[in-house]
Structure formats: structure tokens, C-alpha cells
Amino acid sequence: MRIGIDLDNTIICYDQLFSSLSEVVGTNKKDVKKDLMAADPSGKLWNQLQAKVYGPELSNARLYPGVVEFFEICKKLDWEIEILSHKTKVSNFDQKTPLRAPAKKFLDSYKIFNEIPVRFFETLDSKIEGIKNGKFDLFIDDLNAVLMHKEFPSSTLGLQAHTVHSFKNIRDLLLEFTLDEIRLLKFRFKNLPYKIKNLESSNSKVCQLYFVNGLSVISKQGDRKELASEYAVIKELENQKVTVIPQAILKIDKSKRYLYSALEGTKIDGCHVGDNEIQQMVDFISKLSEVYSRANVKFPNASYACFSFSDYLSNIERRILNLDTDLEKIDSYVALATSNSARFLNYCNQYGIDIYKKFPKEELILSPSDFGLHNMLRSESGLSFFDFEYFGKDDPAKLMADFYFHLGQNLSIEKRNRFIKKLCASLKQGDAVYARYQLIRRLIGIEWILIALNVFDSNTLARKLEASPLIDVEKLKGERMESAEELQRSIRNLV
Numbered sequence: 001m002r003i004g005i006d007l008d009n010t011i012i013c014y015d016q017l018f019s020s021l022s023e024v025v026g027t028n029k030k031d032v033k034k035d036l037m038a039a040d041p042s043g044k045l046w047n048q049l050q051a052k053v054y055g056p057e058l059s060n061a062r063l064y065p066g067v068v069e070f071f072e073i074c075k076k077l078d079w080e081i082e083i084l085s086h087k088t089k090v091s092n093f094d095q096k097t098p099l100r101a102p103a104k105k106f107l108d109s110y111k112i113f114n115e116i117p118v119r120f121f122e123t124l125d126s127k128i129e130g131i132k133n134g135k136f137d138l139f140i141d142d143l144n145a146v147l148m149h150k151e152f153p154s155s156t157l158g159l160q161a162h163t164v165h166s167f168k169n170i171r172d173l174l175l176e177f178t179l180d181e182i183r184l185l186k187f188r189f190k191n192l193p194y195k196i197k198n199l200e201s202s203n204s205k206v207c208q209l210y211f212v213n214g215l216s217v218i219s220k221q222g223d224r225k226e227l228a229s230e231y232a233v234i235k236e237l238e239n240q241k242v243t244v245i246p247q248a249i250l251k252i253d254k255s256k257r258y259l260y261s262a263l264e265g266t267k268i269d270g271c272h273v274g275d276n277e278i279q280q281m282v283d284f285i286s287k288l289s290e291v292y293s294r295a296n297v298k299f300p301n302a303s304y305a306c307f308s309f310s311d312y313l314s315n316i317e318r319r320i321l322n323l324d325t326d327l328e329k330i331d332s333y334v335a336l337a338t339s340n341s342a343r344f345l346n347y348c349n350q351y352g353i354d355i356y357k358k359f360p361k362e363e364l365i366l367s368p369s370d371f372g373l374h375n376m377l378r379s380e381s382g383l384s385f386f387d388f389e390y391f392g393k394d395d396p397a398k399l400m401a402d403f404y405f406h407l408g409q410n411l412s413i414e415k416r417n418r419f420i421k422k423l424c425a426s427l428k429q430g431d432a433v434y435a436r437y438q439l440i441r442r443l444i445g446i447e448w449i450l451i452a453l454n455v456f457d458s459n460t461l462a463r464k465l466e467a468s469p470l471i472d473v474e475k476l477k478g479e480r481m482e483s484a485e486e487l488q489r490s491i492r493n494l495v
């Protein structure tokens with residue numbers, strides 16, 4: 001990548017110098033100029049001050065914050081930088097005051113600029129010509145007069161420093177996005193995010209973008225198929241007038257990036273969930289169930305969806321096969337899973353239940369799959385819901401049992417049961433679903449034990465470490481072992 005950068009008021013900051021060398025109240029270049037022009041409309045005072053600041057006093061100027069770090073990252077990533085400055089050799093106001101030599105001397109006092117070419121131009125037009133000839137991918141300048149110039153090359157992306165973008169912000173932009181993406185964002189949002197915040201995520205790159213007009217956007221990126229599925233699902237739910245979810249804003253196929261409106265609200269702690277909020281959770285799932293019953297809606301199957309009892313058993317088998325470890329303690333859990341599956345099969349044989357028979361379509365729903373307080377936000381207008389990576393057609397009994405046993409679940413048992421009963425009451429085939437829930441919930445509890453133990457599998461652990469390299473692995477393993485024990489206790493306590 002080739003980057004061109006302007007010098008005065010882009011790299012070098014003169015605000016303090018303008019302020020300290022004049023006797024007016026303004027504290028930055030713009031205000032000082034305004035004050036001096038008011039005091040002397042001929043412009044003489046202002047020109048005198050400028051000659052001083054850009055000439056003999058220049059050595060007392062400063063670099064803008066983030067400039068050094070920006071040049072360092074460019075060097076590290078092999079991005080070429082050139083400095084292009086519209087600066088006459090001597091001051092127009094005072095021909096004895098050289099302007100370029102002090103600027104060069106100032107730059108030379110910083111090691112980071114040692115190998116950076118600096119080119120000076122007599123006029124604005126010749127600087128624009130220089131930008132054209134430089135074939136830059138990106139040009140950074142403080143002046144719109146440069147960036148909006150009619151001859152400014154369309155193949156160069158212009159970014160305005162300081163009024164919108166700090167150097168830290170420009171660095172974050174370039175590290176997060178490709179230039180094509182930046183152009184696309186600029187086109188779509190009319191400006192670029194002034195702040196980028198990385199968000200914690202266990203398996204994709206997620207960040208939040210903040211725009212000056214108050215808009216905030218979540219970006220998810222990665223080539224997991226779940227990310228593409230989530231985007232399509234959210235689009236379709238929007239079409240079906242489901243409102244308490246993020247909006248799908250933009251999909252960039254080439255870079256596998258998906259942008260959504262950021263939901264407003266705060267995280268929810270299980271201790272403070274009232275009846276009204278449990279009702280909102282039920283209403284959301286009921287709404288999804290209603291969408292499912294409409295004709296002509298296209299949704300995928302949920303991840304690990306269960307359409308027959310044999311699917312529940314296969315899921316456990318798959319989880320066992322994924323646990324590639326020979327730890328003794330894990331073996332005992334695998335034995336527990338196997339014996340429970342066998343017991344379930346015996347039960348089905350005894351009561352003549354065909355485990356391969358598909359559940360009736362009217363009893364299925366659309367399920368977010370990973371449904372719990374961890375994927376909800378609370379705001380004044382109520383709860384909203386996010387994370388639809390595993391969303392799709394599924395058995396509501398599975399959603400209920402997953403809600404009950406989820407590792408992150410911190411609602412009281414009583415409130416979990418209240419959610420499940422209320423949900424069944426809202427579903428057309430609620431009685432049949434509840435009867436099935438009672439049959440399969442132990443299997444789902446066992447499955448959650450196996451999910452808790454997946455950090456003992458080297459492949460799963462490697463994936464987690466890739467998404468969050470700072471995880472304390474031993475601590476995580478200890479916590480998951482505790483979760484497995486607790487799950488085993490709560491399976492035993494099922495009534």
C-alpha cells in the first residue's frame with residue numbers, strides 16, 4: 001500500500017505555538033487567526049505570525065498524537081509513505097525567512113522519519129499533481145481544499161485528519177478493513193467510523209464501529225458458514241416484521257464481513273429477571289413460531305437440530321466422537337453419556353416409540369438455538385435478541401432443554417421452569433411438546449456435559465485460542481470441569 005501524507009497541520013501540530021506566540025485568547029490555529037484578523041483586517045499581523053511559526057519557531061512545534069505509532073505500523077507492514085507538503089521555499093511575507101529548511105530539520109530530529117521521502121510544492125495545484133503522480137492508495141490531509149480538489153485522483157482514497165480522524169483512528173481503520181471495504185463503508189454511511197472497538201467473541205472477529213452521526217454498527221467477520229447463515233436469517237426475519245433483533249445492514253462477500261445495527265441496552269443478570277421479561281422471551285419465541293407457520297418462508301435447519309428421537313441420540317454420539325482425549329475423568333463422563341443413551345433406547349423399545357419417526361411439522365418452531373440471557377439486551381423499550389448463527393427449524397423441546405442446561409445460564413431453576421411452562425402454554429401443540437421435553441431433557445443435560453468438556457479436545461481448544469489468544473487454558477479447563485460436575489448434579493435433581 002502506498003500512503004501520501006500532508007505535513008503542516010496534519011503531521012506537525014502548531015496550535016500551541018500559534019497560541020503562545022500571539023497575544024490573543026484563541027488556543028488553536030483557527031481561533032488565533034480569527035482573533036488576529038478581527039484585530040487587523042489587513043492580515044498583516046496574521047501573516048507575520050505565520051512566518052514566525054512556520055519559520056524560525058518551527059523547532060518548537062509538536063507532532064500530533066499517534067503520528068509516531070502510525071509511521072511505526074506502516075514500517076512494520078511494509079506500507080510505503082511519502083510526505084507531500086505545499087510549502088514555498090521562503091515566506092511570501094518575508095523573503096528572508098526560509099520555510100522548507102526548518103521543516104526538514106524538524107523531521108530529521110525524529111528517527112522514525114529518517115527514510116521517509118519528503119516532497120515540497122510551490123502551489124496547491126502542483127501538490128495535487130504530485131498526489132496524482134504518486135499513485136497513492138491513500139492520502140491524508142487536514143484540508144478539504146486538497147481532498148475535495150477537482151483534480152484529486154479518484155483512485156486515491158482521501159482521509160481528513162483531525163477534524164474527523166485521529167492518527168490512531170486511521171491506523172485502526174487500516175488494520176481492520178481493506179481499502180475496498182473502507183471505500184464501500186464511506187459510500188454506504190457517508191462517512192467512516194471515528195472509533196473501532198474490538199468485542200470479545202469466542203469464534204469470530206467482532207467489533208463495534210461508531211459514526212459521528214450517532215450510528216453504531218457491529219461488524220462480524222470470518223469464513224464460518226454460520227456467519228453467512230445468520231445474515232440471511234436476519235434479513236428474512238426483518239421481511240417477516242420481527243423487530244426485536246438487529247438490522248442487517250451490509251454484507252461484503254469478498255471479505256466475508258457482515259454488518260448489523262448495534263442494539264441498545266445493557267446485559268442481563270439472572271437475579272433480576274422479572275415475570276414481565278420472561279413473558280417477553282416467550283413472546284419472541286412465539287413470534288418465531290408464528291413466522292414458521294406462514295407459507296413461503298425459507299429458513300435453514302438449526303445447528304444440531306432434532307427432528308426425531310434418533311437425532312437426539314446422534315448428537316450425543318457426535319459430541320463423544322469430537323472429544324479426542326484420553327483423560328480418565330473424561331472417560332467416566334463418556335460412560336455416563338453412553339449409559340444414558342442406552343437407557344433412553346430401552347425406554348423407547350419398552351413403550352413402542354419409533355425413534356426414527358419424524359416429529360409432526362406443526363410441533364416444530366424456528367429456534368435461535370443458542371437462546372439465553374447471554375444473547376439478550378435490556379433497554380427501556382424491553383428485551384432485544386441477537387446471535388442467530390445457529391438459528392433454524394428445530395424441536396421446541398430442544399430449545400427448552402438447552403435453555404435449562406446452558407453453561408452460561410444463571411436464572412434460578414424456578415424461573416427456567418416458568419419460561420418453559422409459559423412457552424408450552426403459548427404453543428399450539430404445547431402439551432405434546434412438553435411431554436417430549438420431559439423425555440429428552442436428560443439427554444440434553446448429558447450433551448451439555450460433553451459441550452463443557454470440549455475444551456479438553458485439542459482441536460476445539462486451538463480454535464478458541466485463535467479467537468482469544470489470551471485465554472488462561474488451565475483456568476478454563478478447571479471451570480469447565482466444575483460445570484460438568486454441576487450439570488451432573490442438576491440432571492440427578494430433575495423431577
Ligand SMILES: [Mg+2]
Pocket residue numbers: 006007008009010141142143
Ligand atoms: Mg496541511
